[in-house]
Amino acid sequence: MANTGKHIVEDVVCGFCGLGCDDLKVEVEGREIRPAGSVCPEAAKLLWRMDVADPLFSRLGSPCSAQEAFDEARVILNAARTPLFAGLGTDVAGGQALLDLAGGTGGVFDHAASIGLFRNFTATQRTGWLATTLAEVRNRCDVLLVVGSDPTPNFGRLFERLFPDSPLFAGEQRKVIFLGGTPGARASGQLARAEVSSLPATDLPEALVALTALVGGRTLAGNSFGGVPLADLAAVAAALSAARYAVVTWNGAELGNGDLVAERATALVDTLNITTRAGVFPLGGRDNIIGLNQLMLWRLGYPLRTAIRGGASEHDPALYATAQALKDADVLVWVSAFRPEPPPPFEGKTIVIGHAETVFDKAPDVFIPVGTPGIDHAGTVFRMDSIVSLPLGALRVATLPSVAEAVRRIAGGVA
């Protein structure tokens, strides 16, 4: 970080949406950071930094020293009976420090973006699934079925990443079928070379069940399924069956019945694999949720939505979801280093280990401002597929602690 004049940093890794783009170009000048190329709107917003003073550490809205904030957080946690560690927007090192801390304090762990993840887990854990990863979709997928609305608003460069100029095996005539959605302008631009079609649907799970039946060679009685005319479904089924490598994708977080969509999409892909090759490619992965989930699996043996107490842990996807766990918690530790997301409304004591620009409706008991991984300090994040992880670098000198440092400072005196 010796370079303090205006300079361009190439190949910046992005840890925000979970797609794991690593070719961003940003302009850095002192403490200012401005996107300069290959940056989607979401990342542009989250990367942008002005040369402004850091927010102060605070207690009940009154500025205090960093040490006083760490001490106060420790006092609150030592007195906590059922703390909830939520948000969890942090790199892997931050997650490790939080789990170390919770080994002493106990507590429930959940991530702010876990709704979509757990909708998918209903399929993964009940039947398992046949999945694929980004580079495979990018090069092999000749028919892509997008279930639900256009994912581009959440994953700004998704179709750019999946549809490169020269895929290795997918050929020239790649088909993209939107079921229950239509591509927006940005998606359409990225899909310029693909053959794109859209089918409105009223009931996605029902349409997927019908597709699975058709792919399996069954004859269906009826004119339409899930609001899609049978003839259209038959055409989609034919395209999927004829594909060399079909992929079904959806964003569980955006679908109210995402659990059913995940199950039905899994069944469709299972059926396709009897004769051809296919995979599910579920979307998600915001703010390193996958990294936190992976860490919990190898450390505790359970995914997110797990409680640690008395040296043992217990997983319950309903009881330990943030909204439910808030009802039982007496202390909320809200962690959000990637974006200025304030904590949910909560009556008990609140410790925020958060983004510098977080705006509060109600001042938390303790606010510990932290740097952003990939901007202020290096760190590791996982991509949405749970296989690939990426090294985030630092773009400027850190003036605030990382989540890991902050948590270690708090832990300094935990009994």
Add this chain to the structure above:
Amino acid sequence: MRLRLKGGRVLDPANGENAVARDVEILDGRIVAATNETADQEYTLNGDIVMAGGIDLHSHIAGGKMNLARLLMQEDRRAYPEMRGAFCGCGGGRAVPTAHVTGCRYAELGYTTVFEPAMLGANARGAHLEMADIPNLDTGAYLVLGNDDYILRLIAAGAPQAQINAYVGWMIEATQAFAIKIVNPGGINAFKFNARKLDLDEANPYYEVTPRQVLLTLIRAVTELGVPHPIHLHGCNLGVPGNDDTTLATILATEGRRLHLTHLQFHSYGTEGDRKFSSGAARIAELVNASPNISVDVGQVMFGQTVTSSADYMSQYRNRGLASPKKSIGMDIELDAACGVVPFEYRDKSFVNALQWAIGLELFLLVEDPWRIFLTTDHPNGAPFTTYPHLIRLLMDRDFRNAQLATLNKAAQQHTMLAGITREYSLAEIAILTRAAPARILGLKDKGHLAPGGVGDVVVYKDDADREAMFSKARYVFKNGRLIVKEGEIVDLVAGTTHVLRPDYDRSVEADITRWFDEAVGLKAKHFRVADGELRGGAGPTILKCEGAA
């Protein structure tokens, strides 16, 4: 810090010591020649058996497929809750234990070094993060190659061997690997093009490259790079009756070049008998005995619930109908490889499972040279590693073995020659299988023995005629000279190190690899690369340099 173990009997086959009464001294974490200096700590052993720390050269302990297995098999986690004790053994599980449980349970058995045998390049960073959280064990990982589109493209194009070698060297360095593993050579890739099987001389539907070509090309690459461990091969046709012929053909294909065949049990199935499933162990053991270039580990099956987890998605997809409970995960991964996770229950009343058990033991007992066969269950695929003490007793105690055999599926008993095999392993042979031989074949010069200069990984077992009891709970385990197990209980957690290999290779290959990652993979090669500082929480790896002819 000087530590003295007094009055033990030293079993150190690497140095020809078979229960030699002598003291073992450790100074600042390393074994030194015995002195008369005052020791900081002294342990009186009264004739207990002293061995080097155990080394497992094939056990799936980390990486994405293990987390998929944990996610899929929450039953395993719930059934095996946290370990009790003063030290954090956080998590639980038996077939897919958490990082801490893996480190603690292995240590209790007297193991101090374990190698993850199937790290995917795409998942290397994650696997290393996970290994860093395993206490009490040194680790290392074999990189899966041979199904990646980069190498198949090179082989198909007839690229010069030097270019392949450079790529292999680059990949070992970039992923912080210790050796090269091939899983179903080219078959995982062929499955992505919808091939459902791929025999040794069958061509990949896209590249028209055969498994034999992949195997021989990579054998040559590791030889010329000077990689100490030979190619670690999970062969074609895993689990398919009749694969004994494939295995024999694979051994012959090496024409005398070194090759390690892993979990050989799963590749030793014949098609004789009315059930078209029989033991090929005798034929295979005979050829292994006659082929000094070949080493094997067994992948013994033990009865009970486990979850199989493999990069061999082609085979795992074929086996998913046998899943118990009925669920499984498969995944094509990053132009690199794949994985398949299938829960499995081996039942002693099942003909096939009972015969698998017998085939594994036949291999153990018919392969003569203990320096070329290794004790594995392919954890967790044949069974969890916690069954090792039971397996050791099966090998050392013929009456016990035959009593077990008598309880199994009757038809299976008729199809194995096991009852007639009289061999019993000696303690010295067990020490070879689990310590001296793995250190030798991995090129770890300061491990697996108790001579001066060796690391202070030392295990003390109380001699017990019940070998299962003896090996279940080590009396003492020292890791780098620090006591971590006392009377079978964990008393301390220490950080291990990760062994990596650094070959010399032609760095001009990097330009083409960089272009490949940019265009095909859609990820920068420099971000694929795992830095030294990313290992072991910043401590970095333990590097073994190798200088080949490349």
